[in-house]
Amino acid sequence: MKLLSLLFASASVVQAALKWQNVRMGGGGGFAPGIEFHPTAKGVAYARTDIGGLYRLNPDDSWTPVTDNTATDSNWQVSQTASANRWGIDAVALDANNPNKVLTAVGMYTSNWDPNNGAIGISNDKGATWSFTELPFKVGGNMPGRGMGERLAVDPKNSKIIYFGARSGKGLWRSTDAGKSFSKVDSFTNVGTYIPDPSDSSGYNSDIQGLAFVTFDSTSSLINGASSRIFVGVADKKTASVYVTTDAGKTWKPVAGQPKEFLPHKCQFEAKEKALYLSYSDGAGPYDGTLGAVYRYDIAADSWKDITPPGNIYHGFGGLALDKKKPGTLMVAALNSWYPDVQFFRSTDSGKTWSTIWNYNAQGNLDYHYSISTPKAPWIYKNFISVDTKRLGWMVEALTIDPFDSNHWLYATGLTVYGGHDLTKWDTDHNVTIESLADGIEEFAVLDVKSAPGGSELFAAVGDDSGFTFASKGVLNKSPQSAWDNPMFTTSVSVDYAGNKVGNVVRAGNTDGEAPQAALSTDGGKSWKAHGGTAASQTGGSIALSADGDVVLWSTEKKGVLRSEKEASFSSVSSLPSGSLVASDKRDNDFFYGASGSTFYVSNNTASTFSKAGSLGSASSIRDIAAHPTKAGEVWVSTDVGIFRSTNFAETFTKIGSSLTKTEQIALGRGSGNNWNVYAFGTGSAGRKLYGSSDMGKTWTDLQGSMGFGSIDGAKLAGSGNEAGLVYVGTNGRGVFWGQGAI
Incomplete structure (x- = not known):
């Protein structure tokens, strides 16, 4: 015709142009692999998501999206199977000397689903505006292992020095000009060669996992104005997975005595104890994990201690949080306990003893040491909590305690962000109040x-x-x-x-x-x-x-x-x-x-x-x-x-x-x-x-x-x-x- x-x-x-705002479905609706509190500025925290950008915490427990204007069509390519854009946040870093500064590693996939290289995002106004430093390789905000971290870190003694641990065999990268440019650290040679599934023809599970975290020892001496001791985690089950430099990145060596059968997921430094705490899993996450461990590394004594919670461990370990106001108090999350529920473990004696948030009683039933509600997202309770044994969630890689408030904690699941404001009751009444605290997150x-x-x-x-x-x-x-x-x-x-x-x-x-x-x-x-x-x-x-x-x-x-x-x-x-x-x-x-x-x-x-x-x-x-x-x-x-x-x-x-x-x-x-x-x-x-x-x-x-x-x-x-x-x-x-x- x-x-x-x-x-x-x-x-x-x-x-x-219209003024745009979210329809409030509430509760988040997706996975947040990392939540970071600022170490020196009270009330400053960010949650990174795998496909929905970065959010900043507000005083009323709500969140504000801060990366909406970064994900335009020109930097987001889509196919029928996947997408690649700056809403994929593979890492977030905060500057201990500047509470207004936040950095991100952005990019969605390292497979051929994503034609674009990644970038380091830099904001000096808490996410109001951004600049980006393009990287010569891809970044995988929605790839396996996205809960590891943080891969991006700012030297607490020198804000110009930033390290980023890349995926895909690209190694360790460093900036000495506050993120304006990055160069490869050639002296760091272990690129993290673990591959979740080499037979995956899509490239999603068959890429080299790469580096897992960068953690500074904030108590270490300075060399040419830079922190001398830095730890880097890599996805490697065969040789070594934790490396250290004591000369500000000039040379690196494996930390002696470390476990080798697992992949490190989270690493936290406790300055007053001068110790590292690390969670390990046999898988890259966030869906897998059938065995794992928790370790404490005493830097002064150069010694490792297996502090894995006792019992029938049928899962790895992901989320890890330290109470900065109470050195020796820490929490770790199972990754993954798909049945009956995710488990949280808490220790107040540096991992010598542990207690759990639920347990089986003598009759074989579950005793819950918490109450949970979702008033800001009622559908979560109706459609998930009330109809499943997984009341607390799954895929918990993000777990954190407010460094200024021992009662305030947050954790993220594959569905929402939970948390509460009475965490220390765990140690007295052994009962805490948990609520969905994802208001403002729409992922x-x-x-x-x-x-x-x-x-x-x-x-x-x-x-x-x-x-x-x-x-x-x-x-x-x-x-x-x-x-x-x-x-x-x-x-x-x-x-x-x-x-x-x-x-x-x-x-x-x-x-x-x-x-x-x-x-x-x-x-x-x-x-x-x-x-x-x-x-x-x-x-x-x-x-x-x-x-x-x-x-x-x-x-x-x-x-x-x-x-x-x-x-x-x-x-x-x-x-x-x-x-x-x-x-x-x-x-x-x-x-x-x-x-x-x-x-x-x-x-x-x-x-x-x-x-x-x-x-x-x-x-x-x-x-x-x-x-x-x-x-x-x-x-x-x-x-x-x-x-x-x-x-x-x-x-x-x-x-x-x-x-x-x-x-x-x-x-x-x-x-x-x-x-x-x-x-x-x-x-x-x-x-x-x-x-x-x-x-x-x-x-x-x-x-x-x-x-x-x-x-x-x-x-x-x-x-x-x-x-x-x-x-x-x-x-x-x-x-x-x-x-x-x-x-």
Whole structure:
């Protein structure tokens, strides 16, 4: 079918960036491999995440993200399997002499998933602004071993001297100009050759693990203005894993007498004892660990002592914390005790004796020496703590005690940040109060977002935590009472609503072995039931619900395109290619749309069969489909050459202008009066970012400004169906953002 002439031959771009803020899912939603308190400035602390950037602690236990504007499309590349960007924080370091300074090692993967080298981020204003020193190698913020550390450290006696332990066999690097440049320390020769799984063809588990930590002896003498004694940990089970220099990095040697069968994870220096404490595991973490140890190294005596807690050790050790106000008091976390729960061990006598946070009693039941609650993220208790033995969490590599307050402690899991303010009760009542303390951390990987006109304001499908419904704009700043459950998918990949019956909603998950992976709601996402027509291996992909809510069209990951009517068993739709994008007309129940490659498809018989639709000109790749929320037959299509629009059920298409190209996700949302805004990610005069139009594409406004959403081809997009000028952006690691304003 013919392509109509250009509707708007040219279009201009104006600047009117919105103010962006997070939708509050609450509780974090992901893994924080490290939390660091400043050693000399009270109340200064940072949490690093593997895919969501860096956060700074606030006095009220909440957190402020400080790296949002560093993750723009230009420094985040995305593929279908992974991403690489400056939200991957592989290490964080604080300057003991400057409480305003924070440094990071950034980069996501060292495999070929990530084409970019890493960098050292430097902020002199607690994360308000950043500069970056590019490195000649990759950094792996989301790689195995990301809980080791910290790999980055500032000399406590000389702020100009910074060390970084690299991955991938790149060795030890040093800066002598406060991070402006780095050079390799050639005298340090053990590059940490442990490989988690040499047979992994993806490169994720088959890369050389590299260096684990850099720890300064702050009591050591100075040589040419630098601390003379430094310890470096490496991932090596065969020769040695802890090295020391006593001449400020000129020469290095293995520390004599050290254990060799494990990998060091955390290393903490206790100045008053002049001792190192180290946690070890037989795996790189953060998921593995079946055996491990805890050691104390007396620097003055040059002697090691095995202080591993007694008992049946079926796990490694990860998180390690020292109480700086009480030398000899320390805590260590199991890595990993997947059943019944993570274990915490505490000693007040330098590791001679230990107590635990839970234990089995004589009857074989668990005695808990804590209480736990999640008032700032109620869904964590409802959907995780109350339904699993793992009440305290898993993957605990981050464990720390406030150096100015022995009662204040924090630890991070694969889900959230926990902590409390009565830790010393462990030593008296043997009972502590634990609470989710992740308010402000939004690390969710968002797979889809939708907004139903006249219905629920926001549906957010997320990785690891199923998904969430927000009934109205008024609750966007309130953590939900529940995640999507009954059934609760590990990951929800797609969600859609029925345009004529907006209380009807469908969602899809992507986990094999968890049946079923399609669920339905008739009350706008408040409650759910499993779709009765699903079968094994029907997972993933994208899903669409007909306008009246009786037909589900599902483009699955492995089983092609499927259709179900009135909850009957799913059957194959052979006329639509496997892996197609799918969407429903939001007003006409008979019509569905599909796309594969450069071809657009349409069905007028409730997705029973599809035929090729109108031409999209020179487009070679269709990226997204957005059916108009209130107009039957109107559909907008995003392609590699820009945006197209049809008003006749895809019989013909009109190209919308030429100023926005290489577009990605597209969405329509309420504008002023009866108008609808168009939102799209693409390349315009302001670069690759989010644009909006209130005049059908005549003009485009940069809505993103300096805000970072990561890669725009991985971001998700929805316009509000209920609130004028409100738009949602789903990110891979920073949750859902919303902004509102006239275009």
